[in-house]
Each structure stands twice: as C-alpha cells, then as structure tokens.
Amino acid sequence: MAWLDMLVTASFWVAVLRIGTPLIFGTLGELICERAGVLNLGIEGIMVAGAFSGWLAVYLGAPLGAGILVAMAVGAALGLLHGILTVPLGLSQHVAGIGITLLATSLSYYFYRMVFPTVTEPPRIQPFQPLDLPGLFAQTPMTYLAFLLVALTAYVLYRTPLGLAVRMVGENPAAVEAQGIDVTRLRIGAVMVGSSLMALGGAFLTLSAFNAFYFNMINGRGWICIALVVFASWRPGKALLGAVLFAAFDAFQLRLQQLIGGAVPYQIFLMAPYVLSILALIVMSRRAGVPRALMIPYRKGER
Amino acid sequence: APGAIAQIKPVEGKIKVAAIYTVPVEQQWVSRIHKALNAAKDRGEVEYVYSENVTNTDYERVMREYAQKGNNLIVGEVFGVERAARKVAGDFPGTAFLMGSSFGPAGKNFSVFDNWIQEPSFLTGMIAGTMTKSNVIGMVGGYPIPEVNRLMQAFMDGARETNPNVKFLVSFIGSWFDPPKAKEAAFAQIDRGADVLYAERFGVTDAAKEKGKLAIGNVIDTQAQYPDTIVASALWHMEPTINAALAKVKNGSFTAEDYAQYSTMKFDGASLAPLGTFEGKVPAEIVGKVKAREAEIRDGLFRVNVNDAEPKPTL
Amino acid sequence: MRLEPRAAVPWTLSLAAPAGAVVVSLALCGFLVAWAGAPVLRAYAQMFQGAAGSLFALTETLARATPLIFTGLAAAIAFRARFWNIGAEGQLYLGAVAATVLGTGAIGGLSPWLMIPLLMIGGALAGALLLMGPTLLKLRLGVDEVVTTLLLNFIVILFVGLLLEGPLKDPMGLGWPQAEPIVAEGELPKLFGGMRLHLGFVIAVGLAVVLWFVDRRTTFGYAARAVGLNPQAAAYAGIGVRGVMFRVALISGGLAGLAGVSEVAGLKGNLTLDLSPGFGYSGIVVAMLAQLHPLGVVAAALFVAGIFVGADAMSRSAGVPTYIADVIVASSLLCMLVALLLTRYRLRR
Amino acid sequence: MNQPVGAQAEVVLRLRGITKRFGSLTANDAIDLDLHKGEVVALLGENGAGKSTLMSILFGHYVADEGTVEAFGQPLPPGDPAAALARGIGMVHQHFTLADNLTVLDNVMLGTESLWSWRSRRSAGRARLDRLAGAFGLAVRGDARVGDLSVGERQRVEILKALYRDARILILDEPTAVLTPQESASLRATLGRLVAEGLSIIFISHKLDEVLEIGDRVVVLRAGKVAGEVPVADADRPMLAGMMVGRAVEQPQRRQLSPGAVAVGLQGVTVLGEGGRRRLDAVDLDIRAGEIVGLAGVSGNGQSVLSDVLAGLITPDGGHYRLADEDVSRAGTRGLVARGVGRIPEDRQASGVIGDMTIPETLIAEDFRARPFSRFGVIDWRAARDFAARIVSDFDVRTERPDLNARLLSGGNMQKLLLGRALARRPRFVLANQPTRGLDVGAAAYVHQRLLAAREAGAAILLISEDLDEVLRLSDRVAVMFRGRLREADPALGPVTVERLGLMMAGQGFEHAA
Ligand SMILES: Nc1ncnc2c1ncn2[C@@H]1O[C@H](COP(=O)(O)OP(=O)(O)OP(=O)(O)O)[C@@H](O)[C@H]1O
Numbered sequence A: 001m002a003w004l005d006m007l008v009t010a011s012f013w014v015a016v017l018r019i020g021t022p023l024i025f026g027t028l029g030e031l032i033c034e035r036a037g038v039l040n041l042g043i044e045g046i047m048v049a050g051a052f053s054g055w056l057a058v059y060l061g062a063p064l065g066a067g068i069l070v071a072m073a074v075g076a077a078l079g080l081l082h083g084i085l086t087v088p089l090g091l092s093q094h095v096a097g098i099g100i101t102l103l104a105t106s107l108s109y110y111f112y113r114m115v116f117p118t119v120t121e122p123p124r125i126q127p128f129q130p131l132d133l134p135g136l137f138a139q140t141p142m143t144y145l146a147f148l149l150v151a152l153t154a155y156v157l158y159r160t161p162l163g164l165a166v167r168m169v170g171e172n173p174a175a176v177e178a179q180g181i182d183v184t185r186l187r188i189g190a191v192m193v194g195s196s197l198m199a200l201g202g203a204f205l206t207l208s209a210f211n212a213f214y215f216n217m218i219n220g221r222g223w224i225c226i227a228l229v230v231f232a233s234w235r236p237g238k239a240l241l242g243a244v245l246f247a248a249f250d251a252f253q254l255r256l257q258q259l260i261g262g263a264v265p266y267q268i269f270l271m272a273p274y275v276l277s278i279l280a281l282i283v284m285s286r287r288a289g290v291p292r293a294l295m296i297p298y299r300k301g302e303r
Numbered sequence B: 001a002p003g004a005i006a007q008i009k010p011v012e013g014k015i016k017v018a019a020i021y022t023v024p025v026e027q028q029w030v031s032r033i034h035k036a037l038n039a040a041k042d043r044g045e046v047e048y049v050y051s052e053n054v055t056n057t058d059y060e061r062v063m064r065e066y067a068q069k070g071n072n073l074i075v076g077e078v079f080g081v082e083r084a085a086r087k088v089a090g091d092f093p094g095t096a097f098l099m100g101s102s103f104g105p106a107g108k109n110f111s112v113f114d115n116w117i118q119e120p121s122f123l124t125g126m127i128a129g130t131m132t133k134s135n136v137i138g139m140v141g142g143y144p145i146p147e148v149n150r151l152m153q154a155f156m157d158g159a160r161e162t163n164p165n166v167k168f169l170v171s172f173i174g175s176w177f178d179p180p181k182a183k184e185a186a187f188a189q190i191d192r193g194a195d196v197l198y199a200e201r202f203g204v205t206d207a208a209k210e211k212g213k214l215a216i217g218n219v220i221d222t223q224a225q226y227p228d229t230i231v232a233s234a235l236w237h238m239e240p241t242i243n244a245a246l247a248k249v250k251n252g253s254f255t256a257e258d259y260a261q262y263s264t265m266k267f268d269g270a271s272l273a274p275l276g277t278f279e280g281k282v283p284a285e286i287v288g289k290v291k292a293r294e295a296e297i298r299d300g301l302f303r304v305n306v307n308d309a310e311p312k313p314t315l
Numbered sequence C: 001m002r003l004e005p006r007a008a009v010p011w012t013l014s015l016a017a018p019a020g021a022v023v024v025s026l027a028l029c030g031f032l033v034a035w036a037g038a039p040v041l042r043a044y045a046q047m048f049q050g051a052a053g054s055l056f057a058l059t060e061t062l063a064r065a066t067p068l069i070f071t072g073l074a075a076a077i078a079f080r081a082r083f084w085n086i087g088a089e090g091q092l093y094l095g096a097v098a099a100t101v102l103g104t105g106a107i108g109g110l111s112p113w114l115m116i117p118l119l120m121i122g123g124a125l126a127g128a129l130l131l132m133g134p135t136l137l138k139l140r141l142g143v144d145e146v147v148t149t150l151l152l153n154f155i156v157i158l159f160v161g162l163l164l165e166g167p168l169k170d171p172m173g174l175g176w177p178q179a180e181p182i183v184a185e186g187e188l189p190k191l192f193g194g195m196r197l198h199l200g201f202v203i204a205v206g207l208a209v210v211l212w213f214v215d216r217r218t219t220f221g222y223a224a225r226a227v228g229l230n231p232q233a234a235a236y237a238g239i240g241v242r243g244v245m246f247r248v249a250l251i252s253g254g255l256a257g258l259a260g261v262s263e264v265a266g267l268k269g270n271l272t273l274d275l276s277p278g279f280g281y282s283g284i285v286v287a288m289l290a291q292l293h294p295l296g297v298v299a300a301a302l303f304v305a306g307i308f309v310g311a312d313a314m315s316r317s318a319g320v321p322t323y324i325a326d327v328i329v330a331s332s333l334l335c336m337l338v339a340l341l342l343t344r345y346r347l348r349r
Numbered sequence D: 001m002n003q004p005v006g007a008q009a010e011v012v013l014r015l016r017g018i019t020k021r022f023g024s025l026t027a028n029d030a031i032d033l034d035l036h037k038g039e040v041v042a043l044l045g046e047n048g049a050g051k052s053t054l055m056s057i058l059f060g061h062y063v064a065d066e067g068t069v070e071a072f073g074q075p076l077p078p079g080d081p082a083a084a085l086a087r088g089i090g091m092v093h094q095h096f097t098l099a100d101n102l103t104v105l106d107n108v109m110l111g112t113e114s115l116w117s118w119r120s121r122r123s124a125g126r127a128r129l130d131r132l133a134g135a136f137g138l139a140v141r142g143d144a145r146v147g148d149l150s151v152g153e154r155q156r157v158e159i160l161k162a163l164y165r166d167a168r169i170l171i172l173d174e175p176t177a178v179l180t181p182q183e184s185a186s187l188r189a190t191l192g193r194l195v196a197e198g199l200s201i202i203f204i205s206h207k208l209d210e211v212l213e214i215g216d217r218v219v220v221l222r223a224g225k226v227a228g229e230v231p232v233a234d235a236d237r238p239m240l241a242g243m244m245v246g247r248a249v250e251q252p253q254r255r256q257l258s259p260g261a262v263a264v265g266l267q268g269v270t271v272l273g274e275g276g277r278r279r280l281d282a283v284d285l286d287i288r289a290g291e292i293v294g295l296a297g298v299s300g301n302g303q304s305v306l307s308d309v310l311a312g313l314i315t316p317d318g319g320h321y322r323l324a325d326e327d328v329s330r331a332g333t334r335g336l337v338a339r340g341v342g343r344i345p346e347d348r349q350a351s352g353v354i355g356d357m358t359i360p361e362t363l364i365a366e367d368f369r370a371r372p373f374s375r376f377g378v379i380d381w382r383a384a385r386d387f388a389a390r391i392v393s394d395f396d397v398r399t400e401r402p403d404l405n406a407r408l409l410s411g412g413n414m415q416k417l418l419l420g421r422a423l424a425r426r427p428r429f430v431l432a433n434q435p436t437r438g439l440d441v442g443a444a445a446y447v448h449q450r451l452l453a454a455r456e457a458g459a460a461i462l463l464i465s466e467d468l469d470e471v472l473r474l475s476d477r478v479a480v481m482f483r484g485r486l487r488e489a490d491p492a493l494g495p496v497t498v499e500r501l502g503l504m505m506a507g508q509g510f511e512h513a514a
C-alpha cells in the first residue's frame, strides 16, 4: 500500500513535526491560560501579532533570537490586556478574547501597512534554517524549542509550587486566596505567559516556516489550538500528542491528495484533519479534565 | 449624490481613480493592478486612492461610496459580486468602471478585464518540461477557480509539448493566504518525486529552494529573490489595460468594453520573464523552440488553448 | 483599587457610559489616525457621516447589522442555557445552502408569499440540523460542544466549497465556485429603492422581539433560563434539562441558518464561499455585548455594524489604511465592555 | 477548657472599631473583640449577623471600612491574607476552600513554599502532614483526591491546612454545620488538644450545646453589633438564644396525634450503583398521614440516594414506591410534584434555589407550567409575584425587596423560601432533607414549627437529618440507614436515644439482615 509506505518515510514525519510546531506552541499557551481558569479566545489574534512583530523586528535588523523575544513580549502585552479585562474586571472571557483577536489582527495589519505603504510584494527575511541533522531531526531550532517547552510546562505545572498554584487557581480561586496567594496576579501572570507562547506559535510561521508576513496567514490555526486543548484534557503531554496527531492528519492529507487526487474532490482531504479530530475527541474525551473554575470570574470580596 | 458624475465626459487635469481590492495589495494578482495605477500616479496622470481587503459583503457599498465621491474611474475585481457591480455601474452612468470579471462588459460604462496570461504560462510549461529530470512536475494552487485552472492547463499543455512523458501532481490548499501550508504541499510533492514546481501561491518556491529543486513563477517575477530556483515566470502586466482605459476616460470615449486583449502577449499585457540567472542553464535548443512559439503567439499563428477545467493529477 | 457592585444604576450613567466608551475608544484610535497623517476630528466627522449621515449610510449600517442580529440571537439563546454554540458560522452557511437548493429553480411557480417562508424554514431547519450533531454528542456522550461546533465550521465551509464546485455550481458562472442566483420570487424585497437594506432586517428585529417575549413570558423561555442558571436546581424542580437543551439548540441553529438565508436571498443573491466575513463569530460578540438580552442584541448589532461601516467609510475619506475600521471596532468593543461593567460596579480606592 | 482565662493572659488578637458596609447594609458596626492566648471564643449570631464578614476582615479577604486589627501586638495590613497567614492566623472557612480535583497534599502545601522555587519538597511535606495528622487525630490520606473525601474528612483537611502553617490562632467558621455527631465530637477533641498546645481559637457555630462545651467565652453579634459577651460558665442555652435573636426562642412542641392511613410506602426499593453495588438494598418503609418519620445515618450510607428516589430524580432498579395505592416509581420529579409531594432538597444552594433568578422566579420552578402561573405556555408574572408575596409573608422570609435575586438571601431565608415552595401546595407527603443545616436557632425553630404544622394538617413527613436531637425531637418514629439498608429503631426495645441511634448508625442491628 503506497500510503502505508508513506507513513514510514522520514520526510513525512519531518513534515508532521514542522506542521505541528505552531500548534504545539499555541496549544501549550492556551493550556496554561485555561489551567489558570481563563479561556483565551485572543489566541488567533495573538498569533497574528506574534507573527508580525517577530518578523518585523528581524526585518528591521534584529537577530532571529531577538525576533522571538519581541514576539513573546508582544504576546505577553496582549495577554496582560486580556488578563486585566477578564481577571480583576471579570469581563466575559468570550468577548474579551474575540475582541483581542480582532484588535491584535487589525492592529498588526494597520502597522504593517503604515510601515510598508507602497510594497507590492511581501518583504522577506532570512529565516531559521533546519539543522543539518539526519532523519526526524532536520528541524529548525524553534521546533526543538517547542518540544522543550512541553517538557518545561509539564514540569512546572506538576512539580513546582508555582505550577500547583496555577492548577489550583483554575480549580478554585477561593482556595488560592485562602492560602495567601494573590489570585489576580497569578491569573494575569499565567495568561501573559500563555499568550507569549501563542505569539511564539505565530512567530514560528514567519521566522521559521516561512520568511515573510502575510495577511491571514494564521488561517484558523489558533482555533484549532483551542480544540486541541480540550482534546488534550488540559494536559501538556496530551497536548503535544494532539498537535502532532492533527499535524499528521494534515501532512497525510497533503500526500494523499497526490496519491488518489483525481478521483476525490480536494475539499474531502482538507476536511480530514477536522473530521478525524472530532472522532478522536468522541473516542477519548470525557469532560473530566476541565478546570472547574474555567470561565468563572473571581472578584475578591464578592460572593 | 453630491459628488457623483452624471455622464462620462472628458476629464481635465488629473483623472481621479479609485481601486477596490478584496485582498491586500501584496497578493500577486492585485499587486499588478496596484503597480500599474501607482505608475500612472507617479507619471502625474491620476489621483489614486484604494481600499484593500474589502469583503464581498461590503464591496457594493465601497463602489457606491467611491462613485459618489466623484471618482472618474473605478478599478477592481468583481468575481464575487458580478451582478451587484453591474447594478452600481448602472446607477452611476458618469463613472467609468474597469473591473476584473469573468463575464462580459455591461451597460454603457462597465468594462471588464481578466488575466489572460495562459500564453506565457504555456511557454513556461515548455521550459519546465525540459528541465524536469524526474518527469514529475508539481503544481500547488489556492482554489481551482477558472483564473487559476486556465493557467495551469496551459502550463501543462506546454510541458507536454516538450516532454510527452511528463506527469503532474496537483494540490489545492483551500486558502489564498497560507504560504506555510503551500510550502508543505510543495514539500509533499517533492517527496513524491517532483523536481519542478509550478508556484501559483507564495510558499511553493521556498520549498523548492530549500530542497534544491526548480520552480516556475506565475504573474510576478521573483527570480531576484530565488536566483537558483526560479527558472522562468509567466508575467502579467496591467499597464496596457490601465493605460488604454485611462486614455479613454481622459478623452471621454470610455464605453463598456472587454479589455481582455490588453492582457495578451500581443499587447505586452503578458510576457515570459527573461531567463536571467538561468541563461545558459536551459538547453539552447529549447530556448530556440520557446522563442519560436512566442513569435507565433505574437503573430497570432499559434493560439494557446483556453481550458478552465480543474486540473487533475496524472501520476 | 476594588470593584463594588452598585445598588442602583442612575439612568444618566447608563447613557453616559456607552457614550464615554465610544469617546475613549476614538481618542485612542485618534493616535493611529493622526499617524497616517489625517486630521483626526474631520476624520471622525466623516466616520459619523459614513455610518448615519445619509439614507444610504443608514441603510448600509442596518443591512450590515442584519446578519449580526440573527447570529447574535443564535448565540444569546444558546448561551442563556449555557450551551456554547460557537458554530453559527457553519450553520449560517448551511442555511444558505438550503436556501440555494430550494430557491434556485428546484421549486417553481410559487408566489413570494410562499417562496420566502419556504426558504426561511428550509434554512432554519438546515442550521438546526447541523447543530443536532454536537447537541446529541454533548447530551449522550458528554463531548464538549465548543470544540465540535468550532471544528464543524471548518468542515462546513469545505463542504460548501465542494458543493459549489459540484452539484450547486452555477452553469452560467464561467467555472467560478458559486451557485445560481435565488429566483426572483425568493428574493427578500428591498425596503428602499436603490438601497441594499432588505426584508431580512425586519424579520431579524421581529424575531428579536419574539424571542424577548419567549424569554420573559413563556414557560419555555423560563425553563431555558433556569437550565442555564442552575441545571441541578432546574432538574430537581422537574425541568427536563436535556429536552430544554435540545430545543434551545434547535432554535439557536435555526437562527444562525436564517442569517444565511437572509444574506443569500436578501443581500448577495447567490451563494459564494465568501458569503460571511465571520458573522458567526461576531454574533458571539454581539450577544455578549447585549448581555444575552434579545433586544439588546439588536442594539449591539447596530452598534457594531455602525462603527464598522462608519470607520470603513472614514478610512476612504481620510486616506487612512482600510484596517483602521477593524481597529476601531475592536477597541470600541473592549471599551464598551468596560463601560457596561462600570454601570454595574463602582471603583473604590 | 471552660476554665476562664485570666485577664492576665496575653492578648493575641485585638480588633478595634471594625466597620464594614456593603452598599446600604452595615454588616459590621464598630466591633471590638479580643482573643487571649489559649482561649476559645465562641462567636454566635443569627444568620447574617456579620460573623463571617468579621472573620473575613480579620483574615484579609475583605477590607474594613473602618477599624484596625492587631495580631500579637502588631497591626495587620488590611486585605492581605498572606500577611495574616504569616502571622500565624489560620482560617477554616464556612464554605470549604479546597480544590476537589487535587490531592489533600496539594491543597495543604499550596502557598507554603516560595512560588519561584524550582521544585516542590513533597516528601518532606507528606511527612509533616502525616505527623500533624497523627498528633491531632486528624487521619486523612495525603494522596487522596479531595473530591473523593467525605465532608468530615474535608473538614480535617481544612484544619490541617492551618496547622501545617503553624497557626497560632485558628478561626473556625461553622466547622460543624455539616458534620455528623461523631465527626463533631472528634473535632471537639482535636480542638481540645490544640488549645492545650497554646493555640487560640475563634469558633463560630449555631449549635449551642457545642458552644457551651468547648467555648471559654461567648461573644454574640446581632445585626452587625456586639450584642453581649459572657463567660461560658455563666451561660445556658435559652440565655444565648435570647441574646442572639433579641427575644426568647421557643422550641415548638410535638403534639400527640393518632396517625392516619399509610400515605407513602416503599417495598423492597433497590438502587444499583457501579459494578452492581447496592446503593439501596431492599428498603421497606411506610409513612402514615400525620406522622413524621426521622431518618438518621452517617452520610454516605444511602440517605441521599433514598432522598433522590423519593424526590423522583432516580427510578429504582427494583421494588415499589407507592403514594397511597399508586405506584409512582417512574412518575419522575414532575409527576410527584403533581401528585402532591413537597420536597426540600439537601443542598439548598445547588439543587434548591436558582440563585440568579428572583424570588418569584425561583418559587414557581416546580409548577410554572400549571395555572395560575401560566396559560397556554405564557407565564402570568403577576400570579407569580402574588404567590411570592404570600410565601414571603407566610413563611417570614426576611428580604429587602420581594424581587431580590435568591442568591442574596441568607441560608436561613433561602430555606424558608424552599419550605414555602414545598408546603404551599399542602402536600400529602413532605420529603425534608437536612432542612435546618447551617441555620441559626431562631430559623431552625421556625422550620421545625412549620414541619409540625404540616404534620398536624395531615401530611406524611420524612425528615432526613444528621442532627440527632432534631430527629428525636420531631419524629414519631425513627429509622437508621446503614450501607444502603434501612432499619427502624423499634420502640418496643426501649427508649430511642442518641446513644442508641449512634450505635445503629455504626451498624448495630444490621448484621443478620439479608
Ligand atoms: N460580599 C458581600 N457583598 C455584599 N454583602 C455582603 C457580602 N458579604 C456579606 N454581606 C452582608 O453582610 C451581612 C453579614 O453576613 P455574614 O456572612 O457575615 O453573616 P454571618 O453572621 O456569617 O451569617 P451566618 O451565620 O449565616 O453565616 C449579610 O447580611 C450580608 O448582607
């Protein structure tokens, strides 16, 4: 079977990891926010802003590493905004998130047009290059970073006092306050960190997967990450699995199109990752993992 | 409507031109219109304003707003709003409309154009056919719309002419704006043996470059950025179309017409990009053949077949 | 600094706060406008002109608000019962597909009095049917509906693309992925000659009033609210939580489907892949801005549409990049959220 | 304990002039309070008197509008729980502040290590937890998920949280409201040990016997003010009740009645749980008209399941549930309500009121589909408001406005609301599950009075309660549940006493059952 052969080639799995990298960043970021009890629908826009700002910094002469830091800082700033709106002010996390997505996206485009009023094709930078390693390891440094961050996040969440506090504040903020930890700061901090990871996911697309910033280039990846967090039952390890699985579906459909392309409309292939994700969700999800206090605002001194 | 013009009259001084694009001006297709209008503006012939990324839901309103403001010529692309656009033109008889459209001209003031660059696409196909060693050519597109299909089909015809054994891979990524995804699709085709890629979308050339394969450009020439990758490109030039329309607006003779011919090689609306860095790398024999075909096309002796059907993979 | 609930909301404040939100937002965006070199105050005057300065502008605002009212109601009704339907976008498209299937000549010879209701019912059913999947998955297997409805949006858009390149493709469309136009009898009549505003707006507002009545005055509305506010207590009191959820989902999906019918039969005339620039998602914003109140949805939709249409026109008049419109909408939205909060709470210390 | 602590003992906590306003309401009005080393101060007051508010200010959850708090001679910064914890103040909140999905150890260790430390010293933490648990008789497994624990065990975790941090001052806000008598007794023993270690304790409770047993001094709050202060040695129940309520509280008396026909009958009712476990095991029970049957049992032995069956939430897997002669096993909640069953749920916040609905809205939840509340699916809000006004006045619900959101009512008033909802229809059968949990003496007496009145009006009543005094005082007959089975305490075998019930609850008399 040709398609089985395909699944065992190294280049397929290289592609899977590459396609999965932005999803890993985004899913991890969203997971951290949600673990702290804050749904962040700003993810799509934060990824745009990360893609744009990181790329712009490099375009203006900063080294690639600095581009990453700029993207993270922009992500953290947007996270701060989302955090202020949803944590101390306790505004609807849905609207604030969608508002942030709209704001971050349109601001990125506006800035882009102000900085490049007359270009007729997207300016380019020199992006990260894949390392010259054999097999699966021919990836850019950012993919390694993504995997590192999964391990780091898992470690922090499950092995450190800070992680315990984050998990607890997503379960019962009153319990956190009763133990002398400031709920507002903790949640805002988690949202900022999570948002900066989302921005990294966006920056991967402009600094690593591609070399230019393009309108609409996030193309729904942020929303996928939201779904992946649920799929992962809010666990970092499973988030990695989910992102890789989704990427594998995607890489697979791109190759399947070549294999049996003519007979089947291409939309069927493009649907595959979404359909399979829903099926996977049905098979493995119970709502068990959902943080109890997710989407429930906590205002100190109110009941 | 205060600023609106009652009927088409000769324009004194600068022509006021407004353009409405449904995508950002970086998009290859729209960038050619934008470039031609900017050139006219730089020559001092026109005042040029534009709105980009206008959704089709808003398109009609934007047309009306520009018409009401007294613009002489409105340029754009109405593939998603054909009927509404013609109605707007009917409501503003004094404004000239020049719109990218699949359909014909309408009324007294609604002219159309389209990127009929299948001719150079055919020629790039001829080159691609000889440059492939694996006899597999990959093509990555956004959506299989006629504007895309037509060029891909011509390209395939051209390739088959120089290499009857060539096979094609085709993918559509379901988006106009996802270079990383286009790149992945191209990688997938390279994995399947493609060594020449038809770069309908941004991102494909990057995959070719990264893997040391070749690419064929479309609409714009990006060889400067990819000197070792882009062999040839089929270019579209909007200047002949725009200039013809501007001249008619200027002297008041603008009517409903089809400007398609101005996008052909004969009118310099389309061209094969110079081989540039690949000068000498493409076999001289084939260069000769391409030159000959090009001359035949210009002289009207050879007609590239127009086929709007969705291209299918042949491997 | 702390927030403290207000005992009563002075009416001056409930007027001043939204106005203040718009002013603050415009002031913030003023920096961006000035950066582009446009005179800020003139630009904002043009913005007002563009949103409501003429019959044309006003009808455009109302026309753009129409689908937002439908999707806003769809979200509001579902969210009230704590059913997180994020799939209005997909339901909108499927509603439009139903209208296209029924309204492009398959059924002929009906008067508009029959044809229009037929399309509406068909579209509503299609939207409702689409939401059944996630609803049943949630009720039977406990599968999170946020994810299923969200992912279905992507699937539906691809499915529509498939239809538009296949069975629904307009043979006269020169190969473009678009459907045949809705027959004349199925078109929603325009409300003013030469303007795009159509009957869909009246229907949307009418439905908002009906839903408001349902919500406040009917046993079903009561049950749905009870289920949303405390499912456990509702169940204890004898309200069938699943049944209520199921019916709420039907209505929500139906409303989103109607948005598709309204756009296709009222505004665009035929189904294309870009029928909706995210109306399904904006509907969520509209609903939450309205605090899930059906009449509030109308106001919120008008607000969002007015800001967008006005700012969009301003970008052209003032020569500011087009993207300013979305920036102003987003910042107004966030400011408005904060302002509404400050009508309910006061800041202390 | 109960030894008056000399005035010479060090003052560890000094509250001066604490005033706290919520909008127009003054919850605490210039309150002064001292706590000495090794002293147990019992804080008493009606529901809503301001006890929890005062403690929340002391601990830093709320910021007082006026007044100061001093701990160990140093002023305490307002609104800063971390500072209070650092000074050795531990608080056990009225509503548990635990995360159900995490383990006991997680809940206890949270916040005890620097947030920036790179690893959590869990084995040291576990050892310390085990040591404390052993020393104070608070047995609980560190790795257990809190959600799997019984209420009593959670209470222990809350206390361990404070002890783990070396609390010198312990505040317990109604720690025994949800405990069984046995659990309460063991808690009191633990507190004794703590005081012996030199801790000072503020103890809030509505159970006056408890207060008299463990308090050294009683401080009574009324409407936000200190209404009085007495050494326990000088206090007795009626006196404390009078100080709290401002008038004498009369305990309603049960009159002798001759019961009528069997109104409710359970025959062999069985409910299966996961893995075929019998959550209810062939329960037989008859209740006659005009009779109150009390049901006691350690929580987790099936009272809740039985209550769910009787309320129509669960259809039994076997056996019959009859009202008069009709089998209503499958009637469902709505069917039971229609047949005249009045139900008072165990957890009034979760299954009783719909907190964000107004009082009239919450009150019609059971019969909004019927006249007079609706016709043809349209609700008549005037009828609902009239009904609510009647309930509010008949059942003495204290509320600022009749259209307040139910959430804003105090627990006692919420309970009266639910009582009104259940009794207004003059039900044949009343299912009252923990009807006075957390209520002050006045409110509890009122609930008792209404239940007795329903009995006299001929209703059959099942009273499920963990308060054995209540059970004995109100019931004509008493039954006990143990591991899903139900046994009546046979009066022929001698008087039914708390001790006898306690033994039955521990399983005595259930051995040879099928
Ligand atoms: N967060 C709050 N917002 C508004 N009002 C509050 C708040 N907390 C308490 N109150 C008010 O403070 C008063 C006192 O409440 P508190 O909880 O202190 O009573 P309590 O004495 O603890 O009652 P109980 O015995 O029932 O626990 C209440 O009447 C209530 O109106």
Ligand SMILES: Nc1ncnc2c1ncn2[C@@H]1O[C@H](COP(=O)(O)OP(=O)(O)OP(=O)(O)O)[C@@H](O)[C@H]1O
Residues within 6 Å of the ligand: A302, A303, D022, D047, D048, D052, D094, D407, D408, D409, D410, D411, D412, D437, D438, D439
């Ligand atoms: N958010 C709030 N705003 C205003 N008043 C409140 C609020 N929450 C509670 N209250 C008031 O607090 C008082 C007591 O509330 P509380 O919840 O302490 O009652 P409770 O009797 O202690 O409940 P329980 O018996 O379940 O412990 C009531 O008078 C109520 O009106």
Ligand SMILES: [Mg+2]
Residues within 6 Å of the ligand: D051, D052, D053, D094, D173
């Ligand atoms: Mg209290």
Ligand SMILES: [Mg+2]
Residues within 6 Å of the ligand: D047, D094, D174, D411, D438
């Ligand atoms: Mg209480």
